Amino acid sequence: MKPIKVGLLGLGTVGGGTLTVLRRNREEIARRAGREIVVTMAAVRDLEKAQKYADGSIKLTNNPFDVVDNPEIDIVVEMIGGLKPAKDLVMMAIENGKHVVTANKALLAIHGSEIFAAAQAKGVMVAFEAAVAGGIPIIKSIREGLAANRIEWIAGIINGTSNFILTEMRDKGADFADVLAEAQRLGYAEADPTFDIEGVDAAHKLTILSAIGFGIPMQFDKAYIEGISKLTRQDIQYAEELGYRIKLLGITKRTEKGIELRVHPTLIPERRLIANVDGVMNAVLVKGDAVGATMSYGAGAGAEPTASSVVADLVDVTRMATSDPSNRVPHLAFQPDALSDAPILPIDEVRTAYYLRLTAQDKPGVLADITRILADLEISIDAMMQKEVDDEKAQAEVIILTHVTVEKNINAAIAKIEDLSSIVGKVTRIRMESLNRN
Ligand code: HSE
Numbered sequence: 001m002k003p004i005k006v007g008l009l010g011l012g013t014v015g016g017g018t019l020t021v022l023r024r025n026r027e028e029i030a031r032r033a034g035r036e037i038v039v040t041m042a043a044v045r046d047l048e049k050a051q052k053y054a055d056g057s058i059k060l061t062n063n064p065f066d067v068v069d070n071p072e073i074d075i076v077v078e079m080i081g082g083l084k085p086a087k088d089l090v091m092m093a094i095e096n097g098k099h100v101v102t103a104n105k106a107l108l109a110i111h112g113s114e115i116f117a118a119a120q121a122k123g124v125m126v127a128f129e130a131a132v133a134g135g136i137p138i139i140k141s142i143r144e145g146l147a148a149n150r151i152e153w154i155a156g157i158i159n160g161t162s163n164f165i166l167t168e169m170r171d172k173g174a175d176f177a178d179v180l181a182e183a184q185r186l187g188y189a190e191a192d193p194t195f196d197i198e199g200v201d202a203a204h205k206l207t208i209l210s211a212i213g214f215g216i217p218m219q220f221d222k223a224y225i226e227g228i229s230k231l232t233r234q235d236i237q238y239a240e241e242l243g244y245r246i247k248l249l250g251i252t253k254r255t256e257k258g259i260e261l262r263v264h265p266t267l268i269p270e271r272r273l274i275a276n277v278d279g280v281m282n283a284v285l286v287k288g289d290a291v292g293a294t295m296s297y298g299a300g301a302g303a304e305p306t307a308s309s310v311v312a313d314l315v316d317v318t319r320m321a322t323s324d325p326s327n328r329v330p331h332l333a334f335q336p337d338a339l340s341d342a343p344i345l346p347i348d349e350v351r352t353a354y355y356l357r358l359t360a361q362d363k364p365g366v367l368a369d370i371t372r373i374l375a376d377l378e379i380s381i382d383a384m385m386q387k388e389v390d391d392e393k394a395q396a397e398v399i400i401l402t403h404v405t406v407e408k409n410i411n412a413a414i415a416k417i418e419d420l421s422s423i424v425g426k427v428t429r430i431r432m433e434s435l436n437r438n
Helices: 013-024 026-033 047-054 064-068 086-095 105-122 138-145 160-172 176-185 193-197 200-214 233-241 303-320 366-376 407-419
Strands: 004-009 037-043 059-061 075-078 099-102 151-157 244-254 259-269 281-288 292-299 351-361 381-390 395-402 423-432
Touching: 004 013, 004 064, 004 303, 013 026, 013 037, 013 303, 026 037, 026 303, 037 047, 037 064, 037 303, 047 059, 059 064, 064 086, 075 086, 075 303, 086 099, 086 105, 099 105, 099 303, 105 200, 138 151, 138 200, 138 281, 138 292, 151 200, 160 176, 160 193, 160 233, 160 244, 160 281, 176 193, 193 200, 200 244, 200 259, 233 244, 233 351, 233 381, 233 423, 351 366, 351 407, 366 381, 366 395, 366 407, 407 423
Parallel strands: 004 037, 004 075, 037 059, 075 099, 259 423
Antiparallel strands: 151 244, 151 281, 244 259, 281 292, 351 395, 351 423, 381 395
């Protein structure tokens, strides 16, 4: 069979890794795919710099539309990132009848529904394993390996940069800003690090996981997003004293009222495997009704780990290219006419447990006032710890762990606690998840 021809949009870290893996494992990949997969064209920003990859076999251009318009190309691999011009390029490739492989989480989270509808209409595939958790085959795992299950929840460490920062803050007792600078120096952070540290990158990935887990459309605009930039060393240390680690988790959960879709710093019991996923590594827990909880762990970024997912998609697309489109695995795991309209719950309606830290005047009755406020809102206390912080000012820090309650009640309680004359400043609130197998 003649080789399938691939055009790359972008030849940076992931593009270079993809070429390296395709070349190194050429025979093995052909044995799997049933025919050879060859890159014949690449769009690059710097033609001169890209010569090192070209070796005469790849036509280089600096106009990406040359690739999507080239009738010789069967599969376009989009590795430019961002929304513009990536969206136009992907839509044009689909329009031209080409299959697309993309690592672009933002593009899919925001324009996925439109892109998949266009691909469906045209009978082409859009594969996106590399968009979530780099080298971990979590899309295939949820979409195919767990297809028997009713997925109950998915929770993941899906941003390596923020996980690196949290790990360093805990291990070295370092401050957020210092560790962020280190992450940037090491090249982990996205071009705009706010996407990493403010939870946006994780929310893009979570939106995709939620869509394939529950068979709902992509709804990034309804995700609740809170990053790690306001976390203090102190909270990380107190959490540890109480037996917890703080991780930036993406959590999506099916409830009776709708779907929770949220990214925020989360206290996790330290005995959970995922609480021990450190540095830039990613991990995703998926809870299915039949299988229970499963965890996938691995590199969430990097040239070859991400290329591992891109090439796996190329193999998949190559195998299925001649198949009847109606018999392929649906893009979003569920048949496009069988998507659910379950609403995404506003954060006020989310149910979880909480860590609260507050500074109070150290005098009789303060704790009684606080516990009365919590009791009136039906919030049950799980644990409490008092730390003397300032003898001179007679102020103490109080840490309270609550049982599961609804977010709007904790917000009401926090407002009332902050109004007490004996409370100094704001209450710090961090959500907690037990991530039980059951
Ligand atoms: N910037 C991302 C991360 C890498 O830190 O996980 C790729 O998605």
